[in-house]
Amino acid sequence: MRKVAVINHDFSGFTGSEIVTLEIANYFSSRGCQVVIRAERYSDVYLPYLAKNVTISDVRIDVTDFDVVWSQHGHFALNTDNLSKLKSWNGVYIASHLSSITPAEVYHYPFSAKYAGGIIFNAEQVEKSLIEKYKPRGVICNFKNAAPQRFHSNIARRPDNLKNLLIVSNHFPAEIEEALRILQEKGVNYTHLGVKGTAKLIDPCDVQSADAIISIGKTVQYSLVGGCPVYCYDHFGGPGWITSDNFYSAEVQNFSGRCTPYKKNAELIADEVLSGYKFARDYTENNIELFQDRYNLEKILDDFLRKVEISGCGNNIRNQEDIDQVDLMRGALCHVGWIWHDVFLKDFKTQFGGVNDLLEEKIKALQDERDALVQKIDNFNLLHPSWIVHFLRSPWRVRHWNRIRRRQRKSKAHRLAGS
Incomplete structure (x- = not known):
């Protein structure tokens, strides 16, 4: 049984990308796959709608554990626990883009265009607008937001x-x-x-x-x-x-x-x-x-995935420079505030049943956990906080950002040596 990961930022409300996440997961289930959905924010609202062999992961996954990874909002990079395994990973990386306007959809497109074996768009305007910026290497599909x-x-x-x-x-x-x-x-x-x-x-x-x-x-x-x-x-x-x-x-x-x-x-x-x-x-x-x-979703996806398979290239991550770029994108995701907004609040509610019921010592403990996570995120930081602004404006300048990445590592080494 093939293992498939479907990754989205949210899976907690009835919005467009979340509904696409559900329908894609259920599609793969109908094709006999074992499917895991991963989202930074999730709830049980979708549980009644999940097909057989579809589960939700409450922790980040490692994409190399899966045969197919369908990624939205650029979260492929955020779910790379062991970067070294990516070089030998032969899985299929599908990048889904549902808008050419919202930052959550646009900023990671150059990354998708370079490394994904297949890129799928929901409308002609989205496809045209993004491809004009950077020509993709993988198989292209406009699924027209088709209906199951x-x-x-x-x-x-x-x-x-x-x-x-x-x-x-x-x-x-x-x-x-x-x-x-x-x-x-x-x-x-x-x-x-x-x-x-x-x-x-x-x-x-x-x-x-x-x-x-x-x-x-x-x-x-x-x-x-x-x-x-x-x-x-x-x-x-x-x-x-x-x-x-x-x-x-x-x-x-x-x-x-x-x-x-x-x-x-x-x-x-x-x-x-x-x-x-x-x-x-x-x-x-x-x-x-x-x-x-x-608008036959199943037929469109069958044809698209068949073309990706025929291409013989499920992903384009091959060498250390590619790994550095994945690491760079992971660091970028950890800097972007919209990822972390209210995640902690949701965790509080899940663990303790409501913010109003939190005792002072529990709040203190959670704040300590948050500080530890912030410190962990800081491990991804580049030389200056303003880098994220420039990165989002021109993420396709791969060589430029890799040079900064190497400078970052050298700076970290000096700091560690002096501590």
Whole structure:
């Protein structure tokens, strides 16, 4: 049985990268693999959704213990307990990139491009934007944020009159909230999943029970493969009903709404939802075969991994310079504040049941543990704290950062000799 690691920064809420983590882990399980999910922040919220042979690790793993490593947010480097073993590791390193904008996705792309055997993107715009910066060495795939086959459905035709709306949003912009009040007055009921609504993972039953959906991102693919018309709009704006007029331009931007980045008022949204429903319903139902073929997650991943295997190169980590670069990226990750924000607080709650219940001596003990960890992180520090700013601006300058790395080691040796 092949061992697979799926690594993400978070696995504690219903956000995009976390849902991708779940679906990728369950995909590998369906292919007969033993899967371990590792995240710096995690909770038991996903336990009911994990497939057979999928577990969550509460400690960092060593990537060399696995046959396949699927890494998001650059955490491949953070899970390298024994760097020396990387030289002889023949496993497959897949780097997943879900945005070309957010720092958590962008900063590690040059590292992925150089060392990953396969790089996968969720949208054409993400792929194009990142590849322009640095051409990857591994196999490339745009998986279009595809939907698992359990969402693919050919249910009966939806009604002529819109009655039941499903809103899936963690942002719930004010104009949507007001538009829903207008729609309620006209006899349209709605259910809201997400922040300010019901906190749950969307499932095929939610899609099948709705006449239409208002959302962005991955929910759009869920809707289309389920034959449900979708009004694409959220905090970035959006084109409205997905039809032949905007399908491809919206897909390029991962149905984020950025293809038409302007806000609409509540009255216009309500009017568009009612007047455009039938046309959007017909378009979606008439093209369901196209959508189900285009957004078939299992088929896309099977083809992608087959190409990586045929390439004969699962990763490009070969020599000491490569090992130094992995070490450099690991040090960079330990410096970035967003990794460690509230991790300690979560640990406190897990161990003691709530911050309010902590006794002073327990707080003192935890602070001592934190100080020890900070000291451990300091072992990665380069010559000056400002290096991280420059590193994030130009991480692809590998030779430059390796020179700094060698200077760091020499400086450490002098300090240790004098202590």
